[in-house]
Each structure stands twice: as structure tokens, then as C-alpha cells.
Amino acid sequence: MNFEEMRTQFAILKDQLKKQEIVSDHLLRATMKSKRGSINSTKRSCYIAVAIALMMTPLNFYTHAWSLAFSIVTCLMLIFCAVATYFIHKPVDNLNFMRDDFATVARVMAKFKKQYNQWLYYVSPAILIPWITWACYEFAWKHAPEGVNPLWMCIPLIVGAVIGGAIGLYYHFKAVNAAQDIIDQIEEK
Amino acid sequence: MKQEEYFTQLVREHKSTIYTVCYMFSQDEEEVNDLFQETLINMWKGIDSFREESKISTWIYRVALNTCLLQERKKKRQVAKVPLTMDVNFFEDDDANAAQVRMLHQRIGKLGLVDRALVMMWLEGMSYDEIGSVMGFSAQNVGVKLFRIKESLKKVKE
Numbered sequence: 001m002n003f004e005e006m007r008t009q010f011a012i013l014k015d016q017l018k019k020q021e022i023v024s025d026h027l028l029r030a031t032m033k034s035k036r037g038s039i040n041s042t043k044r045s046c047y048i049a050v051a052i053a054l055m056m057t058p059l060n061f062y063t064h065a066w067s068l069a070f071s072i073v074t075c076l077m078l079i080f081c082a083v084a085t086y087f088i089h090k091p092v093d094n095l096n097f098m099r100d101d102f103a104t105v106a107r108v109m110a111k112f113k114k115q116y117n118q119w120l121y122y123v124s125p126a127i128l129i130p131w132i133t134w135a136c137y138e139f140a141w142k143h144a145p146e147g148v149n150p151l152w153m154c155i156p157l158i159v160g161a162v163i164g165g166a167i168g169l170y171y172h173f174k175a176v177n178a179a180q181d182i183i184d185q186i187e188e189k
Numbered sequence: 190m191k192q193e194e195y196f197t198q199l200v201r202e203h204k205s206t207i208y209t210v211c212y213m214f215s216q217d218e219e220e221v222n223d224l225f226q227e228t229l230i231n232m233w234k235g236i237d238s239f240r241e242e243s244k245i246s247t248w249i250y251r252v253a254l255n256t257c258l259l260q261e262r263k264k265k266r267q268v269a270k271v272p273l274t275m276d277v278n279f280f281e282d283d284d285a286n287a288a289q290v291r292m293l294h295q296r297i298g299k300l301g302l303v304d305r306a307l308v309m310m311w312l313e314g315m316s317y318d319e320i321g322s323v324m325g326f327s328a329q330n331v332g333v334k335l336f337r338i339k340e341s342l343k344k345v346k347e
Binding site for chain 1: 193196197200201204205208209212225226229230233235238251254255258259271273274275276277279286287289290292293296297301302303306308311312313322323324325326339342343
């Protein structure tokens, strides 16, 4: 196999394509209907989650299920997570199809993956362990009826935390694996 | 000239280049269609920045290659799929030309993504500087890589 043979075959391909219309008016119209700018679904999801949490906070003043301090800290934590997600995703969302070369794409993906892993191994435990402990205290110890061991009341919270953690891990590894796939393709590992 | 007219003219002039890139990164006709349309959408989104570019071929290759590379990330199609207007199917047709093109597809398909992109741009007749600007390599690095690819291809049995 050599380059000269490939060159001949490439010329045949080009010659064949020259005879083809390929692009119809319908295709061009459909293309030009597409909106400009990328839609960032991750950012939007975060904003929606934070907005819902913030809207639910006033309800607590009526139900008194959680203390005011806990509600405020929870809202601040969600806002912090949303802002962090925005900044971690920003370079990837800003990848420019018109400007960026393969080396740049690989660099951005590697940084994205590193930050995602740092978030999983350091930031998430630092935030979630104290928050879940506090939530257990708020929910179980403060509201446990007499004669009921508060630890039993923690079970629903722990089950919820495990389910939430599993969903979080699923999305984490989905994002990290997608970034790794792109890095692998570029670096041909 | 209106932007729509300009885009239409641009696409019609360079349709074979766009198709070639999409074809070399696809496994079937449907995938070519998807990538082709996705590339056009990305070109349309960036048509303003294109006006500032000096080399059309470099810009088109950059958009098409990035689209092929990042296709998995952008699975949501923003417009309905529209089939390409083609009388030939390089994946299935039996004539001699299609067979030659298919052989080229198989040969290039054996290469990794970066090598595939390098070889395609070299076959397109782009300079090492132009190839380097798309890939993020120096022209010298492009030359070295192409030499290595040539040497490795000589060892590959058909």
C-alpha cells in the first residue's frame, strides 16, 4: 500500500463527487433554519434545579421541617454547585468549531476530565458528608417521636442519598468517559 | 451578497470536500448524511467568523474534522434529517470506481483519527502549514508524521 495509489483513488473519489449534486435546496434551507449558538443543557439543568430549590425554601417557613439555617446552607450549596458546574463546562461549551485545532480540543477535554475527577474525589465528599449528617440530625433527631430510635428515621435519608449518589456517579462517568473517548481518539492511545 | 446566498454558494463549491471528510469518518451512508448535515450546521453557525478566514479549505477541514471528532457529544440534531442528493453509494455500489473508492476508505479507515485527518488533507493537496494549522502541529511535525504514516502503510498487507 502506498500514498501514490491512494492519491489515484482519492482523485477518483473527487471526480465521482464532482458529478453529484449532493446538496439539495431542501437541505440548505433546513440547515439555515438551525439556531445560532449552542444550547447548554447541563447549565440549564443546574439553573432549573437551583431555581426549584430556591422556590421551595419559603415553604419551609410553613412546614418547619428543616431549620432556617439548614435551608439557607442547602440553597447556598446548590448555588455553589451550579456555579462550579457552569465554570467546569464553560471551556468545553466554548470549543469553537471554526477556530480550535485538535491539540486545543485535547487540552480542553483533559482539563475538563481532571476538574470533574477533582470534584468527585475532593469537593463532593467535603460538601455532601457534612450536609447529609446535618440533614439526618435535622430530620431524625429533631423530629423523632418518643420511643423511636432516630437512627431508623435516617434510613429514608440514606436510601435517598444512595440513589442520588448513584445517579450522580452515572452522569459523572458518562461525562468523563465521553471526554476520555475524544482524548483517546486524538492521542491514539 | 446576502449571507444565505453566500453560504449556499460556499457549500455548493466545496460540497465534495465536505462529503469526503464525512465519508472517511463514517461506516455507512446514514452516518455520512448525519455528519454532512451536522458539518453544514456548524459552518452556518460560524459563517461570520469564516469571512475573516483567509483559507477556505483550511476552515472547512477544521469544521468538518471537529464535527466528526465531537459528534458523540452533540447527538441532538437541531433540524430534521434531510437525505443527500446522490446517485452513487460508495458503500454499496459494485462498479470499478466505487470499488476503488471503497478500497481507499478501507485503507484510510485503518489509520487512527489524527493520521486519517493528516492523510486526507495531504491527499487534498494542502500545504504542511495549512495541515498544521488545522491539527495544532508545526509544519515540520506534519512532515515527520506523514513520513511515519507512509512508512507504516508500506508494511500493511492488503
